[in-house]
Amino acid sequence: MLMTDMAHTEQRDYIGAKLGMWFFLFTEVLLFGGMFLVYSVYREVNTADFHEAGMEMNVVIGAVNTIILLTSSLTMALSISAIKKGAKNSSVLLQAATVLLGIAFLVNKYFEWSDHIRHGFYPNSPQLLAMSHGKILFFGLYYVMTGIHALHVLIGMSVITFILVLTIRGTVTSSDYIKLENAGLFWHLVDVIWIYLFPLFYLIL
Amino acid sequence: MEESKNHITGTKTYVLVWFVLLCLTGLTIEAAQLKMGEWSMVANIAIASAKASLVLWFFMHLRQEKRLFKLLIFVPLITISIIIGLTFFDIWYR
Numbered sequence: 001m002l003m004t005d006m007a008h009t010e011q012r013d014y015i016g017a018k019l020g021m022w023f024f025l026f027t028e029v030l031l032f033g034g035m036f037l038v039y040s041v042y043r044e045v046n047t048a049d050f051h052e053a054g055m056e057m058n059v060v061i062g063a064v065n066t067i068i069l070l071t072s073s074l075t076m077a078l079s080i081s082a083i084k085k086g087a088k089n090s091s092v093l094l095q096a097a098t099v100l101l102g103i104a105f106l107v108n109k110y111f112e113w114s115d116h117i118r119h120g121f122y123p124n125s126p127q128l129l130a131m132s133h134g135k136i137l138f139f140g141l142y143y144v145m146t147g148i149h150a151l152h153v154l155i156g157m158s159v160i161t162f163i164l165v166l167t168i169r170g171t172v173t174s175s176d177y178i179k180l181e182n183a184g185l186f187w188h189l190v191d192v193i194w195i196y197l198f199p200l201f202y203l204i205l
Numbered sequence: 206m207e208e209s210k211n212h213i214t215g216t217k218t219y220v221l222v223w224f225v226l227l228c229l230t231g232l233t234i235e236a237a238q239l240k241m242g243e244w245s246m247v248a249n250i251a252i253a254s255a256k257a258s259l260v261l262w263f264f265m266h267l268r269q270e271k272r273l274f275k276l277l278i279f280v281p282l283i284t285i286s287i288i289i290g291l292t293f294f295d296i297w298y299r
Contacts, residue, residue, distance in 0.1 A: 015271070018274070041296060063234060
């Protein structure tokens, strides 16, 4: 009883906390937006090269990673519903599932990139430098954009793991879950960015 | 606080949204196979935007947020549209 009384006297600003998170997400959108701008301009100028280079992409790995991220967004959203209902254990399990799906995404990415590198497609590789200008640009953009995205997946996983510990410790509860909700917002944004990256790099057949 | 507590989206809704997202992923792969040239890209971006809207509206809880949040997301979107749009005017008509 004492605990809940204390919690009620604490100063909280959920709207402010969420608004701050959304503003941060907007800067992320602009960060990736700049890269989408560069992509769209170079694709417009080197359409044929981008199509040919896109053939090197493994649509199956891309599709599997899309499914993994969409599913992880589902588990993330469900973990917030669970904590709101006071179901701490299911929330913890769903957060853990989200992190595991993030790991699965990165493992896939590891195999995908290893495969490219084995085939001689990596920045400044002799094979790539011998190719046309447009293809070099495509692979450069591919590595930078999916690389920065993968970094965001890694950061998102770390943040969710941190929140997971807070949930177990009872800092994140059914009456105070803004940290989990904001971590979720970040995770969903990373998903949204991948939703655009997938067709831009894997589906330009 | 009390307001948002009343808005617990049901598991069913989330699973349904997830299922629609998977269907749209299948659709975008199909659209790419049709080899409609530039139209494939237009179709893919349209489908991606539909998917992104679903994630924003349901998973990111925009549908439960105050109008301020719903309107604010147009700020980065319009900014990017203007930047990309004006750049393309330069590329096409220079």
